[in-house]
Amino acid sequence: MSTPPSRRKPPRVGDGPLIRRSLIGFVLVVGALLVLSPLLVIFVQAFSAGTAAFKAVILHPDTLHAIGLTVATALIAVPVNTAFGIAAAWAITKFDFPGRRLLLVVIEIPFSISPIVAGVAYLFVYGLQGLFGPALQAADVKILFALPGIVLASMFVTAPFVARELIPLMQAQGRDLEEAATSLGASGWRTFFSVTLPNIRWALLYGVVLCNARVMGEFGAVSVVSGNIRGQTNTLPLHVELLYHDYQTAGAFAAASTLTLLAIVTIIAKVLLERQGAGRSGRPALAAPAPAQGSKP
Amino acid sequence: MKRLILIGAAIAALLTAPASAEPATKILNASYDVARELFTQVNAAYVAQHPGVTIDQSHAGTSKQARAIVEGLEADVVTFNQVTDIAFLAKNGFVSEDWQNDFPNKSSPFHSLPSFLVRAGNPKNVKDWDDLVRDDVKVIFPNPKTSGNARYTYLAATAFAQEKFGGDADKVKAFIGKLFDNVPVFDTGGRAATTTFVEREIGDVLITFESETTGIRKEFGEDKFQSVTPSVSLLAEFPVAIVDKVADARDSRELAKAYLEFLYTPEGQTILAENGNRVNDKAVAEAFKDKFPAVRLVTVEDVFGGWDKIQAEHFASGGLLDQLYGER
Numbered sequence: 001m002s003t004p005p006s007r008r009k010p011p012r013v014g015d016g017p018l019i020r021r022s023l024i025g026f027v028l029v030v031g032a033l034l035v036l037s038p039l040l041v042i043f044v045q046a047f048s049a050g051t052a053a054f055k056a057v058i059l060h061p062d063t064l065h066a067i068g069l070t071v072a073t074a075l076i077a078v079p080v081n082t083a084f085g086i087a088a089a090w091a092i093t094k095f096d097f098p099g100r101r102l103l104l105v106v107i108e109i110p111f112s113i114s115p116i117v118a119g120v121a122y123l124f125v126y127g128l129q130g131l132f133g134p135a136l137q138a139a140d141v142k143i144l145f146a147l148p149g150i151v152l153a154s155m156f157v158t159a160p161f162v163a164r165e166l167i168p169l170m171q172a173q174g175r176d177l178e179e180a181a182t183s184l185g186a187s188g189w190r191t192f193f194s195v196t197l198p199n200i201r202w203a204l205l206y207g208v209v210l211c212n213a214r215v216m217g218e219f220g221a222v223s224v225v226s227g228n229i230r231g232q233t234n235t236l237p238l239h240v241e242l243l244y245h246d247y248q249t250a251g252a253f254a255a256a257s258t259l260t261l262l263a264i265v266t267i268i269a270k271v272l273l274e275r276q277g278a279g280r281s282g283r284p285a286l287a288a289p290a291p292a293q294g295s296k297p
Numbered sequence: 298m299k300r301l302i303l304i305g306a307a308i309a310a311l312l313t314a315p316a317s318a319e320p321a322t323k324i325l326n327a328s329y330d331v332a333r334e335l336f337t338q339v340n341a342a343y344v345a346q347h348p349g350v351t352i353d354q355s356h357a358g359t360s361k362q363a364r365a366i367v368e369g370l371e372a373d374v375v376t377f378n379q380v381t382d383i384a385f386l387a388k389n390g391f392v393s394e395d396w397q398n399d400f401p402n403k404s405s406p407f408h409s410l411p412s413f414l415v416r417a418g419n420p421k422n423v424k425d426w427d428d429l430v431r432d433d434v435k436v437i438f439p440n441p442k443t444s445g446n447a448r449y450t451y452l453a454a455t456a457f458a459q460e461k462f463g464g465d466a467d468k469v470k471a472f473i474g475k476l477f478d479n480v481p482v483f484d485t486g487g488r489a490a491t492t493t494f495v496e497r498e499i500g501d502v503l504i505t506f507e508s509e510t511t512g513i514r515k516e517f518g519e520d521k522f523q524s525v526t527p528s529v530s531l532l533a534e535f536p537v538a539i540v541d542k543v544a545d546a547r548d549s550r551e552l553a554k555a556y557l558e559f560l561y562t563p564e565g566q567t568i569l570a571e572n573g574n575r576v577n578d579k580a581v582a583e584a585f586k587d588k589f590p591a592v593r594l595v596t597v598e599d600v601f602g603g604w605d606k607i608q609a610e611h612f613a614s615g616g617l618l619d620q621l622y623g624e625r
Contacts, residue, residue, distance in 0.1 A: 123364075123368050126369075127369055128368050128369040129367060130368070133369055137369065142369075144368060144369050144370070145365065145370045145371070227365055227370045228355045228356055228357045229325060229353055229355040230333075230353065230354045230355065230356070231354075232353060233355075242330075242333055242356055243333075244488070245330050245331050245333075245356075245488050246331055246334055247331075247334075247512040247513060247515065247516035247517075248333075248516070249516060
């Protein structure tokens with residue numbers, strides 16, 4: 001007799017009720033301890049001095065300006081980095097050229113460098129004692145300790161986010177579809193918008209969300225180049241630190257809760273967009289990056 | 298081509314336009330990291346007296362501020378808590394060499410001192426520096442290698458020990474060594490040390506600037522902690538200066554000078570005293586004398602011969618501090 005046509009699935013690693021439950025339990029407990037409880041604390045502390053105090057902190061001109069500055073930074077840095085990320089991923093995965101691997105390494109550098117190093121490096125490039133500082137001052141152009149410096153530092157730190165999401169996916173998808181489109185007479189832009197973009201949009205969205213969250217939350221690099229001028233160059237993370245150092249714990253947490261809210265809104269927006277798209281084109285790529293070469297959307 | 302040049306000229310004109318002949322009505326004050334509340338009040342009072350004027354504030358550790366100014370942060374005035382950081386600006390040509398003669402009291406409109414904060418009721422009966430080396434007392438202050446605040450603590454304790462042992466270097470060293478042994482954890486900064494003492498409830502005494510103890514008690518409960526002023530401590534200056542390079546470029550010297558002078562007026566001194574700082578104005582000091590118990594203050598110059606000497610003997614790599622800290 002051949003092997004019985006059992007309905008049992010082939011045994012997999014970790015597929016027992018005990019292991020399954022303890023694994024799920026473990027993840028839930030660690031998740032609650034590491035992620036959920038600090039989040040809760042932020043909101044509890046933010047309101048610890050009462051709703052009126054919370055409102056006073058949030059509506060304070062300095063806080064409002066910090067929120068505005070943080071959002072403005074994201075509005076500049078995220079689109080630029082998105083364009084850069086798409087271009088870089090496209091160049092690396094669709095073309096062969098000398099220095100391709102080097103480019104890949106260069107893109108990843110900001111991942112491995114501490115943001116404070118990035119900030120200090122900007123000081124040495126644009127600072128008065130630095131490379132371009134004196135020339136910039138002579139031309140009365142302000143980069144450091146002003147919005148351009150903050151945007152540049154944020155962009156440096158978040159440069160890899162979009163590209164890193166796209167490259168593995170685009171590598172897996174190969175070039176067949178683009179080549180087919182081109183051979184059928186589609187222009188480069190047409191190929192990009194009708195073929196490539198639909199294939200990568202979930203990974204792209206995920207990259208943009210990560211990039212945005214990081215731009216808004218960036219502390220180290222921005223702290224070096226911002227100049228910490230209240231109501232001018234203090235971003236929300238810097239404002240949180242300022243309030244905390246000033247023995248305004250409730251105020252610091254109120255500002256922190258705003259920052260957290262911004263992050264949560266970003267993630268909810270991502271989930272909503274995903275849901276809208278998932279109905280039409282199957283599961284989102286980021287949940288399970290398409291493994292097969294040239295798989296259709 | 299002609300058009301390009303014209304456009305270029307127009308852009309250049311736009312960029313350079315703000316450099317007008319009018320004296321500035323706006324200055325930036327670069328200050329230390331825990332001075333937000335203080336200068337919010339000072340600036341509001343100054344602007345109320347001088348409508349139309351704007352005072353911007355920047356706060357960070359003063360070494361970082363000094364570095365930023367040298368790299369191009371356009372601060373017209375600095376109000377620091379470390380003399381050495383203004384000396385750094387002077388060395389780089391941003392502040393005049395004799396800046397300490399520009400304003401009264403060596404350009405220090407207010408001062409403070411390393412002082413003690415103990416838990417309510419002072420259960421360990423800590424009164425003076427002697428008590429800190431007792432076996433049953435745990436002391437909290439940050440790492441003197443990384444914190445300016447803790448350097449003052451280290452120097453104040455050293456000054457006390459030098460007096461007590463009549464300058465016997467070995468006994469002074471033993472005293473400071475014992476003090477370090479009584480510190481269960483060295484945090485990197487003053488705020489972290491406060492958290493250790495207040496929220497983690499480690500230690501019996503927190504040593505920090507007297508001006509800080511006011512803020513700590515306000516934030517964490519007046520009834521939970523009490524201040525203890527030692528018999529002798531080290532004068533901690535809070536120096537101010539005009540950043541010449543910036544003030545000249547922006548034509549803001551007049552406003553910068555008037556703003557810093559305001560700190561010496563009775564109104565300015567009152568705000569400073571209300572925020573826990575000791576001031577020199579006789580009438581204001583008299584009005585706040587309940588808040589500031591008598592203490593004998595020694596200066597860095599008298600005891601140690603100035604900051605340069607301190608840097609070389611105590612804080613330089615391999616200096617006295619390294620020897621003591623390394624022995625732990």
